[in-house]
Amino acid sequence: MEQPFDLAGSASTPTPRGRAVLCVWAAVPGAVAAPFVFWQGFGWGCIFCALWCLLVFGIWVRACSLVATLDPCTLTLYLGVAFPVEQVIPRNSITSTLIFRTPLLRLAGACVLVIFTPGMWAVLPGIPLQEADAIGAALLADGEDLL
Amino acid sequence: MTGTGRRRYHPFFALRFMRRTLLLYLVPLVQVLFAREWQALQTALAQDLALFCLLALISYVMLRASSWELDADGVLRLHWNLVISFERTVQASQLAAVQIERPVAYRLGGASRMTLYPSLLPKGQAVTLCLTRRDAQMLADRLMPAPVEENYHPAGGERLALVLLGANSLSTLLLIWVALGQGDNAAEQMALAQLDQAAAWVAHWLPAGLAWALTVWTILFGVSLLRSFSHTVRYTVWRGNGVLASRGGLLLRVERRFRLDRLTCAEVRLSPAARLLRCYPVYLTAGCYSGDDPLFVYRAGQEELVQRLLPAFRLPPNRRFTLEQVRGRSLVLIAPAGGSLAFFVLLLLVASWALPSAMPLLALPAAACALWLVFEVEGLFREGAWPADGRLTFLRQRRMSLRCVCVFSPVVCLTITQSPWAVTQNRANLTFAYPGHLHERVRSIPLSDARACAAFFERNDPHDPNDSV
Numbered sequence: 001m002e003q004p005f006d007l008a009g010s011a012s013t014p015t016p017r018g019r020a021v022l023c024v025w026a027a028v029p030g031a032v033a034a035p036f037v038f039w040q041g042f043g044w045g046c047i048f049c050a051l052w053c054l055l056v057f058g059i060w061v062r063a064c065s066l067v068a069t070l071d072p073c074t075l076t077l078y079l080g081v082a083f084p085v086e087q088v089i090p091r092n093s094i095t096s097t098l099i100f101r102t103p104l105l106r107l108a109g110a111c112v113l114v115i116f117t118p119g120m121w122a123v124l125p126g127i128p129l130q131e132a133d134a135i136g137a138a139l140l141a142d143g144e145d146l147l
Numbered sequence: 148m149t150g151t152g153r154r155r156y157h158p159f160f161a162l163r164f165m166r167r168t169l170l171l172y173l174v175p176l177v178q179v180l181f182a183r184e185w186q187a188l189q190t191a192l193a194q195d196l197a198l199f200c201l202l203a204l205i206s207y208v209m210l211r212a213s214s215w216e217l218d219a220d221g222v223l224r225l226h227w228n229l230v231i232s233f234e235r236t237v238q239a240s241q242l243a244a245v246q247i248e249r250p251v252a253y254r255l256g257g258a259s260r261m262t263l264y265p266s267l268l269p270k271g272q273a274v275t276l277c278l279t280r281r282d283a284q285m286l287a288d289r290l291m292p293a294p295v296e297e298n299y300h301p302a303g304g305e306r307l308a309l310v311l312l313g314a315n316s317l318s319t320l321l322l323i324w325v326a327l328g329q330g331d332n333a334a335e336q337m338a339l340a341q342l343d344q345a346a347a348w349v350a351h352w353l354p355a356g357l358a359w360a361l362t363v364w365t366i367l368f369g370v371s372l373l374r375s376f377s378h379t380v381r382y383t384v385w386r387g388n389g390v391l392a393s394r395g396g397l398l399l400r401v402e403r404r405f406r407l408d409r410l411t412c413a414e415v416r417l418s419p420a421a422r423l424l425r426c427y428p429v430y431l432t433a434g435c436y437s438g439d440d441p442l443f444v445y446r447a448g449q450e451e452l453v454q455r456l457l458p459a460f461r462l463p464p465n466r467r468f469t470l471e472q473v474r475g476r477s478l479v480l481i482a483p484a485g486g487s488l489a490f491f492v493l494l495l496l497v498a499s500w501a502l503p504s505a506m507p508l509l510a511l512p513a514a515a516c517a518l519w520l521v522f523e524v525e526g527l528f529r530e531g532a533w534p535a536d537g538r539l540t541f542l543r544q545r546r547m548s549l550r551c552v553c554v555f556s557p558v559v560c561l562t563i564t565q566s567p568w569a570v571t572q573n574r575a576n577l578t579f580a581y582p583g584h585l586h587e588r589v590r591s592i593p594l595s596d597a598r599a600c601a602a603f604f605e606r607n608d609p610h611d612p613n614d615s616v
Binding site: 071072073074082086087088092093117118119120 | 266558561
């Protein structure tokens with residue numbers, strides 16, 4: 001039997017397969033553009049591919065570093081290695097959440113959770129669907145009595 | 148409370164549409180440029196007249212098709228009913244601010260421009276209505292009633308604006324005198340130096356051009372000051388029923404109302420003039436409202452007035468200047484002023500041997516940049532964010548003003564960002580994301596201070612229903 005996701009004291013991170021899907025998404029525009037760049041010259045094509053691989057690697061590293069923790073009053077996101085970013089979102093400021101899945105994400109058993117607040121929005125890509133459901137439900141339950 | 152029933156907008160609503168189509172009238176006139184004949188001009192004017200009639204008809208149809216009503220539950224409904232029908236609803240309880248503006252033309256026509264600022268929507272989604280004066284006043288009283296409980300007639304604002312205006316007038320006269328003199332000097336110098344044609348042209352026009360550019364800039368600044376001064380005439384601020392309101396202005400009469408429990412933040416701007424005159428303007432941000440005009444101005448020693456009008460307002464802690472505060476701090480903070488000063492100093496050095504007559508004019512912006520640098524250095528020492536007395540406060544240097552901000556809203560998000568260099572220095576940038584997608588960044592503060600601000604949200608639930616602003 002599948003164990004329910006325990007929100008208390010746990011942190012949510014993208015799964016390895018979720019990260020792989022993110023890398024595929026990032027690689028697709030480069031793969032489409034690459035033949036046109038190779039058309040300009042083999043050297044230019046190689047440079048473009050190298051730069052795009054670097055970009056995909058950067059996205060993979062950033063996805064690896066993403067951690068979302070749910071505290072009693074806040075949702076905190078940590079991401080980035082060389083350029084660390086910490087986002088503190090009061091739970092009562094969250095107005096809505098959006099969970100979306102593509103066929104690839106469904107295969108990977110992951111989803112993308114988008115969190116909307118009046119001032120900004122945050123994205124948790126590639127996290128397990130069960131965790132996204134639990135986080136979304138917890139956040140919106142808190143927001144009911146707000147404003 | 149009873150509903151208002153469906154009501155029409157003021158005819159000025161249609162004029163707003165007509166104003167947006169002014170450029171269309173130029174289209175028929177284009178052919179006159181090519182033909183250059185009276186016949187073509189007559190045809191173009193006839194076409195313009197036909198276009199005007201058509202647009203006037205469309206405006207009339209728009210005016211008849213749109214209406215508004217306030218129902219008994221305090222919900223404002225904006226209707227459109229022509230071919231398709233739609234209705235936009237605005238809940239009175241979700242409004243953060245209401246603004247009624249009455250420019251001279253509107254006053255002559257008996258109209259008011261009313262803007263409603265919802266608390267959770269972005270700035271572009273504020274609702275602007277064109278109503279009759281009586282309807283606007285009634286709607287404001289129903290949406291955000293503000294009975295006078297605490298009244299205040301600020302005098303500092305007029306004084307501040309008048310002094311700035313006087314200083315600006317004097318500097319403008321001085322610059323005009325310098326500019327008139329530059330024209331003669333440059334011509335004389337050109338004749339004496341016998342430079343080649345291009346250099347002579349530059350030598351002739353550069354000093355005079357610089358002088359006139361500075362003069363025009365000062366005149367424009369003066370116009371904006373005059374506008375600020377006209378806003379302070381017959382100005383009054385009052386508080387009542389959980390609403391803070393202000394009304395005043397000479398040419399443009401403006402009334403603003405803010406729901407205190409929807410305020411995002413309040414800030415005191417310490418500009419050079421404000422410090423000299425010891426009159427401090429207080430600005431408010433509420434929902435998607437973020438105005439450039441202060442709500443009121445208080446004099447030094449009148450802090451209890453701020454406490455009366457905004458009881459929850461806290462100033463950031465006043466810390467002593469120590470070298471510890473700037474150790475490891477990014478020098479990017481003083482880069483804009485430093486770079487500009489270096490540029491003008493370089494120009495001065497070049498002008499000292501190439502074009503000595505331009506030196507006084509280049510010295511003016513160089514002096515302004517030096518002053519700017521002094522203020523940025525102050526920001527280097529003072530900028531920071533701290534929780535104080537149950538509120539989040541921060542100091543932020545922008546141009547020559549030091550902004551002392553107190554955050555009221557419980558729905559403000561924080562973002563702490565670090566560069567690799569900042570990681571080694573234990574420093575971070577802290578960004579406040581307000582409702583309405585407004586952002587404010589405090590730069591290169593100690594990481595411990597940034598974490599203390601984050602912990603402020605984690606430790607306490609700032610949204611305490613019993614805690615009223």
